[in-house]
Amino acid sequence: MKQIKSLPELVCPAGTPSALRVAVDAGADVVYCGFRDKTNARNFPGLNFSRDEMADGIRYAHTHGAKTYIAINTFPQAGNVTLWKQAVDDAASFGADAVIVADIGLAAYTAKNHPHLRLHLSVQASASNEDAICYYCDAFNVKRVVLPRVLSIPEITALNSVIPCETEVFAFGGLCVMAEGRCNLSSYATGKSPNMNGVCSPASHVRYRQDKDGAMTSKLGEFTINRFAKEEAAGYPTLCKGRFRLNGEAGYIFEEPTSLDALSLLPDLLKSGVAALKIEGRQRGRAYIEAVVLAFRQALDAYAKGRPIKTDALINLAEGGQSTRRPAGRAGPAAEGEKRNRHLLPRHGHEQARGQCHARAGGGPDADDRGQ
Amino acid sequence: MEKSLPRLRPLEHLARWTLHAVLDRHPEIFDRLGDYAACRYLIDVKDTPFVLLLIPGERDIRIHLRSKEVRADAAIRGSFMTLAQLAQGGGDGDALFFSRDITIEGDTEAVLALRNALDDADLDIIHDSFDALGFWGSPLRFGYRAFKEMKPLISGMFAP
Incomplete structure (x- = not known):
């Protein structure tokens, strides 16, 4: 097994130039971001970088000793691949430190046309086993794979011992039980998907209604996703986190609104041999990015010095007010999240039960997340 | 065009002056809005009797009593401190939404665009x-x- 010789890279999100500067200043080793179009999986209004902003952002990062990875991680559409190829070309010309791609054709294009540009495989490619990852490494000289969050820490450790490239895993952010790059729920409900259009539950199809009793109803397209009672913590309006009625009982069928928080799992994750920890949330604001980057930077520094890791710093940022965090020293289910989160997969027992993400290192069931 | 009450005019002038002061220093703020610059945003400051109507495309902001019906494409509601914090990037919009400190109605995409534009502006x-x-x-x-x-x-x- 690979032993970590140094701390892993802290890979942080930025949806705007301002967020990029905040991430770098807060201690990110790497900032990942995308162009302002459908070539990246966070294609939201008002978000992302123009060409000039990207060039400036890369310069800022490099000046301050940080790297920039550019996510070009949606799937080019038939007859319309130019936009994606241009994005790779521009990333190379701006001096990006790596591109993160999902599509096999775009990986081939990058390897052939920009052999010196470091190539990372996006989580959207859903490469989660030795054969798949080795194929990408052999065929396209992929240097790093972003692992799907359905893997447990023992699975990550096992993979790291047999694949020829680095691995990057998600450490904080939104949760999702879906196979990334292959989820069609958003497309089913709205006609738009994260895979092709860069948007999961596009805001153009989301509506909220505030009721007189203080409750809030969220709708995605034609579907009512949830109804939150007065003062109940809310979640994103995604179908996978909808509250539905089944056998006469209303509840979360797939997943509850919950965030991934792997701060308490850092020692196990680091021992697994991962090269980088990724924070999800290019769609979040500067305040989120600063808080999460600082918390993880401090946690990594504490780990390196043999000090205890502070694990309760980020609960206020969690979706639904609950996360997968578990108290220090406890190898069971999550803390904030445990009150409603645990029952999900054992009860419904579907295929994703194997996932329960990195949080399973201690043996307890937990939840998983999505997106970059 | 809706007109504010005469007694709200001084407050409206102050709000408009502040908006222009901010725009003079950050003329690029509304560039990120794209087509959403034409939207009418109702900003409901819940701990005051007023609502603000922000029309980025017109570089204008108006003030109305909450009791008055105001036509808007999207509404954002929260306390003064929460909204001020959000406008300056001091709070995470998603987290404030999760905790129900802010609520939104109407065109969600327009709200998202405004949030992202303001967040980038570093106001x-x-x-x-x-x-x-x-x-x-x-x-x-x-x-x-x-x-x-x-x-x-x-x-x-x-x-x-």
């Missing part, structure tokens, strides 16, 4: 306003800074 509304006052802004800035530094001391003196 400091108070200091932008002082800057717009030119020479007269200096003593105000000094007073404000002194107030901020003294505030913990003053609070400590009256703490139980």
